[in-house]
Amino acid sequence: MTEPRLADLPLRDELRDQEPYGAPQLPVRTMLNVNETTYDVPPDVVDAIAKEVRAAAATLNRYPDREFTVLRQKLAAYLTGESGAELNADQIWAGNGSNEVMQHILQAFAGPGRSVMSFPPTYSMYPLYARGVYSDYIAGTRSADFTQEPDDVAAQIREDRPHVVILCSPNNPTGTSLSLDVVEAAYDAALESDTMVVVDEAYGEFRQPGTRSALTMLPGRPRLIVTRTMSKAFALAGGRLGYLAAAPAVTDALRLVRLPYHLSAITQAAATAALDHAETLMANVQRIKVQRDRLVSELNDMGLNPYPSDANFVLFGGLQDAHAAWQHLLDDGILIREAAITGHLRVTAGTEPETTDFLNSMRSYLNG
Numbered sequence: 305m306t307e308p309r310l311a312d313l314p315l316r317d318e319l320r321d322q323e324p325y326g327a328p329q330l331p332v333r334t335m336l337n338v339n340e341t342t343y344d345v346p347p348d349v350v351d352a353i354a355k356e357v358r359a360a361a362a363t364l365n366r367y368p369d370r371e372f373t374v375l376r377q378k379l380a381a382y383l384t385g386e387s388g389a390e391l392n393a394d395q396i397w398a399g400n401g402s403n404e405v406m407q408h409i410l411q412a413f414a415g416p417g418r419s420v421m422s423f424p425p426t427y428s429m430y431p432l433y434a435r436g437v438y439s440d441y442i443a444g445t446r447s448a449d450f451t452q453e454p455d456d457v458a459a460q461i462r463e464d465r466p467h468v469v470i471l472c473s474p475n476n477p478t479g480t481s482l483s484l485d486v487v488e489a490a491y492d493a494a495l496e497s498d499t500m501v502v503v504d505e506a507y508g509e510f511r512q513p514g515t516r517s518a519l520t521m522l523p524g525r526p527r528l529i530v531t532r533t534m535s536k537a538f539a540l541a542g543g544r545l546g547y548l549a550a551a552p553a554v555t556d557a558l559r560l561v562r563l564p565y566h567l568s569a570i571t572q573a574a575a576t577a578a579l580d581h582a583e584t585l586m587a588n589v590q591r592i593k594v595q596r597d598r599l600v601s602e603l604n605d606m607g608l609n610p611y612p613s614d615a616n617f618v619l620f621g622g623l624q625d626a627h628a629a630w631q632h633l634l635d636d637g638i639l640i641r642e643a644a645i646t647g648h649l650r651v652t653a654g655t656e657p658e659t660t661d662f663l664n665s666m667r668s669y670l671n672g
């Protein structure tokens with residue numbers, strides 16, 4: 305019997321001829337394409353994670369705490385310290401990456417016959433989350449420099465009345481944070497159409513000093529959800545832990561759609577140990593921010609057009625042929641990201657030597 309091909313299977317119509325999401329994972333010297341923390345996990349954090357995971361291993365005959373109680377308490381305490389917003393454990397929800405958290409949100413508040421709106425260029429998974437829950441996707445618009453203005457965002461929400469609107473701040477791939485005026489205007493417009501407002505702060509810890517988190521807007525706003533992740537600032541992309549803060553009623557809604565015991569005891573143990581070492585891990589965030597600002601300044605000196613960044617990556621334009629530049633870097637052992645914007649590339653801020661490696665190769669490309 306011959307193996308059936310994908311095209312022969314009775315696949316959902318909207319999945320036909322689609323490509324799975326996924327940035328290249330190539331064995332290169334300098335990998336700066338998916339906005340990970342490129343510093344190794346510090347040895348004391350490795351030891352602490354190993355100890356917690358070992359203890360959890362002895363309990364693996366039992367299902368894990370489905371309420372991930374300790375983890376939620378620690379996440380609430382961390383967010384309170386990080387943002388200045390007072391948060392309690394009953395306001396916290398978590399999943400296997402903020403991707404899963406976002407899927408829970410859309411399963412609860414979007415779904416068939418409903419719609420999800422975001423504002424490209426932005427995180428390319430948003431339309432795919434919408435597709436996955438059988439919702440329509442609405443692509444909003446931005447200003448020519450990719451910024452967003454309060455009145456414009458509010459007008460688009462009033463016009464399209466989506467069930468869920470996703471704002472991304474700092475935005476991937478542009479790197480810029482939203483002023484809270486935009487979030488406030490979006491929220492007020494969204495109230496008129498019973499729309500849930502999600503602010504994706506995956507890169508929140510990298511924001512420039514003085515930039516407030518949307519977490520501070522949660523009191524009195526029951527339709528607002530702020531998502532975060534441990535994949536970036538906590539150097540835990542491989543651990544898969546994303547989370548959100550919202551009104552307790554929102555977390556009650558998400559309990560209706562999560563799969564039983566969705567957060568394994570191993571995941572809970574690893575994330576809890578990493579949170580206990582937040583201070584050590586945040587020291588690397590400061591180092592990364594230095595390299596991020598260096599990228600903006602040196603790309604500018606090369607005559608390219610980097611965008612100001614509140615994240616751990618920089619988008620830059622001004623390239624005649626962005627693919628040729630990307631290929632030159634790859635041939636040189638450096639992997640960065642091709643952006644869906646003509647003439648632009650996106651690079652993650654790495655360690656100092658990695659950032660130097662990238663900048664040197666970029667200079668050699670421009671000098672022909």
Ligand SMILES: Cc1ncc(COP(=O)(O)O)c(C=O)c1O
Binds near residue numbers: 475504
């Ligand atoms: C804006 C944004 N949100 C969410 C994610 C998902 O991250 P994770 O599922 O690892 O938490 C990413 C990953 O790159 C991202 O760029």
